[in-house]
Amino acid sequence: MADPWKNRNKGMRCITCIFYVPKSATVIPEKQIGRCRRRAPTLNGFPVVFEDDWCGDHRLDENKV
Secondary structure, three states, X not given: OOOOOOXXXXXXXXXXXXXXXXXXXXXOOOOOEEEEXXXXXXXXXXXXXXXXXXXXXXXXXXXXX
């Protein structure tokens, strides 16, 4: 029996999320770094995420697809 959840997270990456904001300067050239603005910022600011990260709070942004 095939797993219906296999590779499901590929469409739920940070790069397609409405809360993802890319940074202009990238430390790692292969991966884009950005900020997740899903929750209020802490003393350290918004959490840093890679574009291929994912979480359960993903909300699709149709302008990024």
